[in-house]
Amino acid sequence: MLGIQEIASYLPEKKVSNYDKKEKFELDDDFIENKIGVKFHTLKDDDEKASDLCVKAFANLTKKLDSTKDNIDCCVVVTQNPDFNIPHTSAIVHGKLGLPQSCACFDISLGCSGYIYGLSNIIAFMQSNGLKNGLLFTADPYSDIIDHDDKNTDLIFGDGATVTYISENALYIPTDFSFGTNGSAYKDILCDDKLTMNGRAVFNFTATTIPKHIKAQLEKKELEDNDIDKYILHQGSKYIVDTIRKRLKIDESKVPFDMYEYGNTVSSAVPIILEKEMLNKENNRMLLAAYGIGLSWGSAIVEKI
Amino acid sequence: MKATVENIKEVIVEAEVLGDVAEMKSDIALSEQGIDSLDIVNVYLLLEEKFDVQIPDEDLEQVRTINAIVEYINNKLA
Numbered sequence: 338m339l340g341i342q343e344i345a346s347y348l349p350e351k352k353v354s355n356y357d358k359k360e361k362f363e364l365d366d367d368f369i370e371n372k373i374g375v376k377f378h379t380l381k382d383d384d385e386k387a388s389d390l391c392v393k394a395f396a397n398l399t400k401k402l403d404s405t406k407d408n409i410d411c412c413v414v415v416t417q418n419p420d421f422n423i424p425h426t427s428a429i430v431h432g433k434l435g436l437p438q439s440c441a442c443f444d445i446s447l448g449c450s451g452y453i454y455g456l457s458n459i460i461a462f463m464q465s466n467g468l469k470n471g472l473l474f475t476a477d478p479y480s481d482i483i484d485h486d487d488k489n490t491d492l493i494f495g496d497g498a499t500v501t502y503i504s505e506n507a508l509y510i511p512t513d514f515s516f517g518t519n520g521s522a523y524k525d526i527l528c529d530d531k532l533t534m535n536g537r538a539v540f541n542f543t544a545t546t547i548p549k550h551i552k553a554q555l556e557k558k559e560l561e562d563n564d565i566d567k568y569i570l571h572q573g574s575k576y577i578v579d580t581i582r583k584r585l586k587i588d589e590s591k592v593p594f595d596m597y598e599y600g601n602t603v604s605s606a607v608p609i610i611l612e613k614e615m616l617n618k619e620n621n622r623m624l625l626a627a628y629g630i631g632l633s634w635g636s637a638i639v640e641k642i
Numbered sequence: 643m644k645a646t647v648e649n650i651k652e653v654i655v656e657a658e659v660l661g662d663v664a665e666m667k668s669d670i671a672l673s674e675q676g677i678d679s680l681d682i683v684n685v686y687l688l689l690e691e692k693f694d695v696q697i698p699d700e701d702l703e704q705v706r707t708i709n710a711i712v713e714y715i716n717n718k719l720a
């Protein structure tokens with residue numbers, strides 16, 4: 338059965354400190370640390386593109402996994418900041434990695450919810466087509482689209498990438514997916530030239546929609562909070578993660594918060610944490626939830642084999 | 643349910659803001675009494691849910707103090 342065998346991430350070494358922006362945006366340390374939850378956000382080099390971040394994530398994967406590129410038959414990149422409008426970034430990654438010509442490549446244009454949709458799509462595509470070894474990349478470098486005078490967005494986002502190795506030697510398999518969209522609110526997070534975000538609308542959406550969505554999925558699968566070892570929530574901000582957790586009445590120990598040192602990496606946020614939580618032998622069943630641009634959301638229950 | 647200073651303060655307590663809500667002044671802006679921008683957004687959401695009213699962005703200037711919130715919500719409910 339196809340599933341997640343391994344995950345590797347890449348975060349640039351260069352970081353921008355939110356403490357340096359305290360005067361500009363009239364912040365205090367408590368707001369930075371306990372409300373936004375981002376002390377530093379990572380920054381790629383100016384000339385780096387999404388494909389370069391993917392390649393670096395793959396380099397980190399090869400340190401963990403004794404596997405050959407020649408076996409890769411599927412390569413998917415989740416991004417909304419592609420290298421170019423044309424061609425798809427996954428084709429560029431294919432070329433940079435020297436993957437075989439028999440490999441299927443396509444991109445998925447989704448933001449914060451992208452890992453959940455990506456995971457469902459790559460597994461279903463591989464299963465339908467008898468493919469065995471896939472790479473699911475997430476790489477959405479927002480540093481290219483941030484308005485540095487916009488307090489709503491300048492403090493939050495960091496650059497990064499992940500790669501998830503999908504194979505039949507899975508450690509975890511998804512057992513349920515659940516999705517949702519509210520396209521009438523698409524303007525709440527929009528990028529024409531620079532990213533704009535209606536902070537209040539996005540908070541209201543996440544605080545009201547996501548707890549209900551998670552509850553509904555658990556009910557559908559006849560699961561309760563006790564059955565879930567960890568909830569890996571998209572790291573929109575510490576305030577959003579804490580609000581969702583409190584509304585669901587989940588113990589804080591089951592909801593990791595991780596982005597203090599790197600920021601909101603969009604579709605990489607969930608897999609960055611999943612990479613670490615997979616190492617914990619006590620995590621037999623986890624619920625992943627991601628939400629944002631679209632407005633789009635999705636969740637997955639993953640279980641250890 | 644009518645809005646009162648007491649039940650508005652209960653909502654602010656529910657938002658888990660810093661500081662002693664009981665000591666808050668009803669005629670001074672919430673933002674000037676230690677409630678930051680994220681907590682204020684949460685307070686407004688909780689008010690909308692509790693009283694089943696909508697507070698659109700263009701009305702936010704009308705709900706800066708507890709007294710103003712009470713008047714605004716009761717006008718909406720009337």
